[in-house]
Amino acid sequence: MSTPLLAVENLVLTFPGERGRIAVVDKVSLAIGRGETLALVGESGCGKSLTALAIMRLLPKPGRIEASSRIEFDGRNLLELSVPEMRSIRGGAIGMIFQEPMTSLNPVTSVGQQVLEAVLLHDKVSRRAARERVIELFQMVGIPDPRTRFAAYPHQLSGGLKQRVMIATAMAMRPRLLIADEPTTALDATIRAQILELLRQLSTTTGTAVLLITHDFGVVNEIADRVAVMYAGMIVEEGTRRDLLSQPRHPYAQGLLKSIPRPEARGRRLEEIKGVVPRPGCWPPGCRFAPRCPSAFDRCRSELPHRTEVSPSQGAWCHLVEYEVHA
Amino acid sequence: MTVLSADALLEVRGLQTWFPIRSGVVRRVSGAVRAVDGVDLTVYPGETLALVGESGCGKTTVGRTLLRLVEATAGNIWFGGVNLTRLSRNAFRPYRQKMQIVMQDPGAALDPRLTVRDAIAEGMDAFGLGASADDRTQRVADLMRRVSLDPELMWRYPHEFSGGQRQRIAIARALAVEPALLICDEATSALDVSIQAQILNLLAELKAERKLTYLFITHDLGVVRYFADRVAVMYLGRIVELGQTERVFAEPAHPYTKALLASIPSLDPERRGVKPMALGDVPSPIRPPSGCHFHPRCGVRLATCSRYDPPVVPLRDGLSRCVLTPDSDDGRPNRTDAAMAAASPKPDVGPQTTEPHP
Numbered sequence: 001m002s003t004p005l006l007a008v009e010n011l012v013l014t015f016p017g018e019r020g021r022i023a024v025v026d027k028v029s030l031a032i033g034r035g036e037t038l039a040l041v042g043e044s045g046c047g048k049s050l051t052a053l054a055i056m057r058l059l060p061k062p063g064r065i066e067a068s069s070r071i072e073f074d075g076r077n078l079l080e081l082s083v084p085e086m087r088s089i090r091g092g093a094i095g096m097i098f099q100e101p102m103t104s105l106n107p108v109t110s111v112g113q114q115v116l117e118a119v120l121l122h123d124k125v126s127r128r129a130a131r132e133r134v135i136e137l138f139q140m141v142g143i144p145d146p147r148t149r150f151a152a153y154p155h156q157l158s159g160g161l162k163q164r165v166m167i168a169t170a171m172a173m174r175p176r177l178l179i180a181d182e183p184t185t186a187l188d189a190t191i192r193a194q195i196l197e198l199l200r201q202l203s204t205t206t207g208t209a210v211l212l213i214t215h216d217f218g219v220v221n222e223i224a225d226r227v228a229v230m231y232a233g234m235i236v237e238e239g240t241r242r243d244l245l246s247q248p249r250h251p252y253a254q255g256l257l258k259s260i261p262r263p264e265a266r267g268r269r270l271e272e273i274k275g276v277v278p279r280p281g282c283w284p285p286g287c288r289f290a291p292r293c294p295s296a297f298d299r300c301r302s303e304l305p306h307r308t309e310v311s312p313s314q315g316a317w318c319h320l321v322e323y324e325v326h327a
Numbered sequence: 328m329t330v331l332s333a334d335a336l337l338e339v340r341g342l343q344t345w346f347p348i349r350s351g352v353v354r355r356v357s358g359a360v361r362a363v364d365g366v367d368l369t370v371y372p373g374e375t376l377a378l379v380g381e382s383g384c385g386k387t388t389v390g391r392t393l394l395r396l397v398e399a400t401a402g403n404i405w406f407g408g409v410n411l412t413r414l415s416r417n418a419f420r421p422y423r424q425k426m427q428i429v430m431q432d433p434g435a436a437l438d439p440r441l442t443v444r445d446a447i448a449e450g451m452d453a454f455g456l457g458a459s460a461d462d463r464t465q466r467v468a469d470l471m472r473r474v475s476l477d478p479e480l481m482w483r484y485p486h487e488f489s490g491g492q493r494q495r496i497a498i499a500r501a502l503a504v505e506p507a508l509l510i511c512d513e514a515t516s517a518l519d520v521s522i523q524a525q526i527l528n529l530l531a532e533l534k535a536e537r538k539l540t541y542l543f544i545t546h547d548l549g550v551v552r553y554f555a556d557r558v559a560v561m562y563l564g565r566i567v568e569l570g571q572t573e574r575v576f577a578e579p580a581h582p583y584t585k586a587l588l589a590s591i592p593s594l595d596p597e598r599r600g601v602k603p604m605a606l607g608d609v610p611s612p613i614r615p616p617s618g619c620h621f622h623p624r625c626g627v628r629l630a631t632c633s634r635y636d637p638p639v640v641p642l643r644d645g646l647s648r649c650v651l652t653p654d655s656d657d658g659r660p661n662r663t664d665a666a667m668a669a670a671s672p673k674p675d676v677g678p679q680t681t682e683p684h685p
Contacts, residue, residue, distance in 0.1 A: 245596040270527055272525045272528055
């Protein structure tokens with residue numbers, strides 16, 4: 001890949017604990033090319049959402065991005081930008097959508113007005129032109145009857161329509177990167193299908209790169225190009241969508257996929273991952289997945305694995321994979 | 328539809344649960360949310376019947392009405408042949424013991440001030456099970472072991488447990504009073520997928536050991552396809568399709584079921600592209616659309632669908648509430664497929680109105 005649009009290197013996020021600061025995201029590196037959709041997948045508490053917030057420099061206090069970290073976007077180190085510079089990137093070159101559209105929208109202002117303000121914040125245009133732009137955006141994201149809906153308040157819209165308004169706001173400034181944190185998790189199945197189709201359509205027509213945060217491999221399959229699987233604050237495997245869905249190599253990625261109820265498994269026990277995800281601060285030495293891993297051996301319990309290249313597109317952080325590949 | 332089946336555990340006929348909407352200064356009743364609007368359902372002993380649908384379809388209200396956590400507006404519920412809707416609160420109690428519920432959010436379902444021991448034993452106390460407090464404590468320990476929790480932890484409080492462990496506590500609590508029917512209302516929906524697998528495995532084991540019957544209320548079609556024997560699909564307060572799980576997923580009869588199934592993302596990297604077949608949004612249950620409730624979102628609706636309630640068409644394994652459903656005895660290529668193909672839904676334009684192809 002030539003210079004990526006976004007390159008996160010060695011990202012370390014810490015929160016204060018009883019005995020010093022505790023890492024919640026530990027040396028995460030990832031890169032997204034222009035127009036590419038990268039899915040960051042993992043279970044709750046793995047650090048995927050915090051990673052996304054850190055990229056926007058919206059990590060909640062008292063969280064801290066440690067000095068070793070680098071977040072390079074379009075050639076600029078975001079961690080060195082001033083607050084006003086960062087503010088113009090947020091909602092400008094980088095758009096965001098979240099799981100709960102209701103909590104992201106102001107309940108006492110019409111949705112059209114809210115998107116209009118976002119447009120005026122970044123573009124020096126007349127109100128009339130901004131209004132036309134909002135209606136155009138509403139059309140683009142498939143809001144029926146956009147002129148009437150301009151004046152609607154959030155509570156008058158369904159969950160699906162609210163998420164479309166959020167997407168319209170995020171796309172208002174033709175961002176080069178869209179960060180979507182569980183964008184379809186709160187939506188019903190038939191509405192989720194509509195929003196997934198919209199996201200896929202938008203990224204092809206506008207060339208916007210997407211960082212998709214999700215726990216749902218079905219959503220990954222629908223819109224991702226590449227996938228990074230996180231466990232306990234670290235990336236454990238990365239690869240193309242096909243790599244991860246058809247030939248995952250890390251035992252955690254394999255276990256996660258096997259534990260999804262599928263029709264072929266009817267009448268049989270699901271393969272489960274034993275135990276629970278360890279909390280930050282209670283991470284074991286060595287591989288973080290070792291205590292739950294069916295294939296763990298001595299080295300796994302003492303030494304943190306490095307990335308093993310499985311193929312030019314796929315890598316896994318696993319001692320077993322290292323042996324298998326180098327055998 | 329009042330024929331009762333002799334071997335049913337639970338029979339529901341014409342169930343309606345409406346919530347009045349009050350408005351104005353004198354809080355006059357100005358309308359109703361028709362959460363459940365004429366539901367017929369039969370649950371056989373030992374089966375897992377899934378009740379699926381999108382939010383607001385009334386599936387949770389069905390479960391709550393069965394337990395009389397809300398009162399039915401109309402209709403009848405028979406449990407083991409006894410009409411529960413005619414019983415006084417007191418006479419209902421023994422039946423309430425036989426029907427227990429596990430809810431989505433165990434954090435909210437468990438009283439934060441009760442230790443795990445007391446949470447699990449609360450039902451035993453209420454129904455007078457166990458000879459003494461010590462005996463009940465012993466039973467709590469056994470139940471905890473059964474759901475893979477360490478009995479040493481019984482004097483701790485719910486907040487000290489993870490989501491998956493709390494769901495195990497909620498299951499132990501429900502089983503403590505030896506129910507025949509367990510209503511699982513989105514019991515695995517809030518859990519991570521690896522924990523969900525653990526809980527589904529546990530529920531399957533318990534069902535086999537204790538000959539339990541499950542009413543599995545969920546929006547997750549993947550779980551339904553894996554876990555349920557039969558499935559009832561609800562839309563705006565009504566059951567629109569009912570049948571054997573394998574048949575419903577392989578050959579859905581109702582256009583809404585088809586739309587729902589087409590919206591499940593595949594895990595096969597060679598197959599991507601969910602089809603948004605249902606148009607627009609779910610309408611409000613306060614003013615459900617006339618005729619067939621699904622007609623405004625239906626890609627194959629007929630001109631008459633907005634005027635007449637759809638007939639209940641019996642299928643070999645259940646029913647479908649759509650005028651386009653072919654008769655079950657008709658083995659030949661059916662009218663529905665021909666009409667669906669002719670109408671080929673286009674999500675970006677409004678639903679088209681077609682006449683059936685005879």
